[in-house]
Amino acid sequence: MLELLMPLRSLFEWLDAFPSSIAIRESQYVYPGLLTSHVVALCWFGGLILMMDLRLLGVGNMQTPFSQLQRRLFPYQMVGMIFSAITGLALVYAQPMRFYVNIFFWVKMVMMALAGLNALAFHYLTYNSVSRWDRDPILPPAARLAGALGLALWVGVVVSGRLIAYNWFQ
Amino acid sequence: MLSYFEWLNNLPVSTAIRESVWMSPLVNVAHLAALVMFIGAVLIVDLKLVGNDEDTPVDAIARGAEPWLLVGFFLLFLTGVPQLISNALREYYSIFFWFKMVVMVVALIFTFTIRRRVTLAPEGQFSAGARKLVGALSILLWGSVAIPARLIGLFT
Secondary structure, three states, X not given: OHHHHHHHHHHHHHHHOOHHHHHHHHOOOHHHHHHHHHHHHHXXXXXXXXXXXXXXXXXXXXXXXXXXXXXXXHHXXXXXXXXXXXXXXXXXXXXXXXXXXXXHHHHHHHHHHHHHHHHHHHHHOHHHHHHXXXXXOOXXXXXXXXXXXXXXXXXXXXHHHHHOOOOOOO | OHHHHHHHHOOHXXXXXXXXXXXXXXXXXXXXXXXXXXXXXXXXXXXXXXXXOOOOOHHHHXXXXXXXXXXXXXXXXXXXXXXXXXXXXXXXXXXXHHHHHHHHHHHHHHHHHHHHHHHHOOOOOOOHHHHHHHHHHHHHHHHHHHHHHHHHHHOO
């Protein structure tokens, strides 16, 4: 598995040697501050994504037509995503070699990419026909599938992200 | 109080959790997943209160979110207790733990009294300003529970 990542090793090592990377790594407060901000941002982002996925699955927030929910939550989801991404990138920047050797980090990255593809496919394909199913209690299979995949993948991202703290397989 | 925390810390179940390789991680992961659900159910209503745009009425959104709010909090409690008892002494000596507990009690009371009343009220009963204030307070309170919670484990 790790052989696949060999081309990235030099990039991570290059980052690892940056003076500012070392400074964050060694600071007593910046790293914990980033970690805490990342948790807040991911709760914001993940929570709002979850609320939308529950609606897609037909098990939650059924009082709201889907397009209204989407329109209202989307800007806030993007804010959450941007803050999660900034704090997440800073965490990786501060300890590149710790993440490089951690299998949970790579599982998280793959799941995040898949979740992104799922969101794009939903947005550009399934969502086009929203006017036809907006108020339905049971949404078309493609919408339910997008909800189920989104739920499973984002839960996977959160779980594997949290497990990075445990370096069982090194 | 200290003797009570010592007693919790020395319970056989606390020791078992501490000595197990996978129990603490499992509980930590489940607690975070439950937190995401809970915060989602809080925010979907609070952002509507703060943003106050015209579509679905607040009470409909609050009714839709309430089961997830309750399930989320129940799961947080269920996964929080094992963390507390297995680290009872660490928690006892952590200022962040006590801060979290105090704010959590305030946030819970606020959520199930004032916030519940305002969100479930028919449209027009409370002014836009009052609703914005309740939404902002709720975000502030629950944020002040989550932030020190993460800090307990980082500064011991």
